[in-house]
Amino acid sequence: MFFLYQIIITLTLIFSPLIIFFRILKKKEDKKRYKEKFCFPSKKRISGNLIWFHGSSVGELLSILPLVQELEKNKSINQILITTSTLSSAQIFKKFNFKKTVHQFFPIDSIFFSYKFLNYWKPTIAIFIESEIWPSIFKIINKKKIPLTLLNARITKKTFDKWRGVKKFSNSVFQNISIAYPQNEETFNYLKKLNVSKVKKIGNLKFFNNQQSKFTKLDKIFLKNINPKKVWCASSTHPGEEIICANTHIKLKKKYKNLLTIIIPRHIHRVSKIVDEIKGLDLNIVLHSSKPKKLNNTDIYLVDTYGETKKFYQSSNIVFMGKSISGNGGQNPLEPTNLGSTVLYGPHVDNFKDTYKLLNKLKIAYKVNGVKSLTQSIDKLITNPNNKKNYLKIAKIGKKILNETKDEINSLFNNEIKKT
Template sequence: MPPEAERSDQGKADRGRDAGGLGSTVARTVFAGYRLLTGIGAPLVRTYLRRRLTRGREDPFRIEERLGRTKLARPEGPLVWLHAASVGETVSLLPLIERLQREQPALSLLMTSGTVTSAKLMAERLPAGVIHQYVPVDLPGAVAGFLDHWRPALGIMVESEFWPNLIRSASQAGTELVLLNGRVSPASYRSWRRVRPLIAELLGHFSLVMARSPQDQAHLRDLGAGDTLCAGDLKAAAPPLSADPAALERLRAEIAGRPLWLAASTHSGEDEIVAQVHRMLTALHPSLLTLIVPRHPNRAEAIREILEAKQLTVAQRSRGEAITGDTDIYLADTMGEMGLWYHLANIVFVGGSLVPTGGHNLLEPAKLDCAVLTGPHTTNFSQMAEGMQAAGALCQVADEGELQKTLATLLADTGRRDALAATAAGYADRQADVLGRVMKALDPLLQKIPTA
């Protein structure tokens, strides 16, 4: 980087360190201790990684990437690094990556994430030329190896990935940092306020903070973020999820016109509710088919036991079992096929919301002409849920009884179901300009990157 850029980066880092006086001094001391402890504790972290490896939670062929080492050469020229934690966040970055590739062809793009499932999905969906790596664990040596090799000019981090060594080292190495789709749940906000000097020091290393909602923006400002704006939820910019046409046609043939509904991204405690609702609804719709897509497919066998204990007939996708006329529940326990289920069903309950998990993305089914239902726990997507509900694009149910009642109405009244789906699709369409706002905000930082 040219001297001017280095001075700018150092000034940014200094502002992050100096803001807050005594509090900032305490923060620097704490982070110095954290760096020392993570350095000393590196052997324990390596043991932890090996344990995760035996459980299938790390990639045996790419485990070195978690320690900041790679077999890939760095491309020549300036590089922009984008980081997201897992599947949902990585998918939300795809439209931005495609836009950057199209409008900034001189830049190389590096994508990092932390989970095996996200890496597999990115192998299928990242545009040609974009590099994927696992994010290094937050050890000083691993972070240094990663940054020394890739030397990103700009780093874009999604939502709330606040790894102290990674953030501070990247900033001090001259990487401009952006927090994109910044999210602070009410619980996190309460916790971080108790250690405000620490989070303020970390936020001070970001040149730009883009919050996903006005509430998140207010929380981030209060916690010490500097240049902050509300660009909207990046997940709204994602294109509709795709589906394999052959698989969709085959499943539609198996279903043969039966009434059906989908319980998507369910968590522990919700599958029992779904099973009970199904049993009650069959009094009105004897041929009803219920689809369950668990948020974590590794729960599938436990879910099957729950369903079969209630005398329900289950067909399980991972076992290759077909839907027959006797199937009560189709257990769709695979990764990367949510678009298939949203294309198949036109009534969708989005899980993680009847239990206090915080809910999941409500726009994904809305974009595919589904009538969308959710429970009361939507803190992870509160702005999205409130906006959809205000627009008449969402049915929010309080409990099992309301879920059953609402489903019964939508299954019986196709006109009402179609109207709700059309309203949801219209709402989703109106949110899609978030990507333009993000690009406009990024433009000054992108223009600063030397391309010659």
């Protein structure tokens, strides 16, 4: 199976110039930095000990930044390397002023590039975030006897079933992990079944995120327009959920004449279909991309651009998280709750059930099943906004998780440098 994986990677390499070219045209790649993916570094490796973090994109990056800020205080750590795979995450990184930390793009997962990357950066320990499992570089990390940590690990049932379907291959991959810190109970059990040698519970790092507000500034005109309105937001919606939200708006508007419903679909290629559906209900719909100067008679404000979701969480104290009624698995509710929003969610949140269970207990999240219960919940929250003290409880949990994680990483790092 590993041989087949290498064939797929080789084919990717053959077509990579073409892939990179089209990604640059679509502004998904940095034309000045794409060579980093082929192990041509743009930053220098300074002498001394280095911790390497790898996360896929923006979410993973933001989840570790508070931790990185803490680790920079460790005088034994000379440099911290963060790799990601997306342009958006690289742009976010630029907004921070780190003393020891540099960013590079993650290399293509071939044996050759894995050796080249590790020979240049020579990490003291390697830390991969959430679901980042890369067979080639894991293998070479193990060969070089570099401790490999899976931090804030997240494995869904679907992912677990795929790995179990190739059991021999999965064993060869997961045995390279020295220690894993799962973000929930489900992942803890899956990692044990995947034969990770050491699995330790701490909690979800995303409970502590003091960085989101840096990227949530909305246009002043928009903020002025929504100021007199009652606003609620439906985020990461999937097919069938937009019409539920629109019907909820109709019911609520009988009581709240100045109501504004913001809908942020998970996939914006569906926007034209959503517009047709909602217009059939005789509602006034405005697209975010049209940059409207006034929203006087607007019922539905449809966000048809990527990368701006978090901005809208601050405009509403009430957020319905999609992929939970007509979808399957749910979406991460911690982004809106970290910004002070109360979350409503449907019955299908298997991918985040531990998180929703805790938020429900803290009275920050409430379950709904359809138009009727969604309408009732929003009405109640408009009339009686959630107690802000509840959000301080999240901050307290998050701080505890951050401190425990910092202590664990410092311990792993210090144990390793004692060997050298």
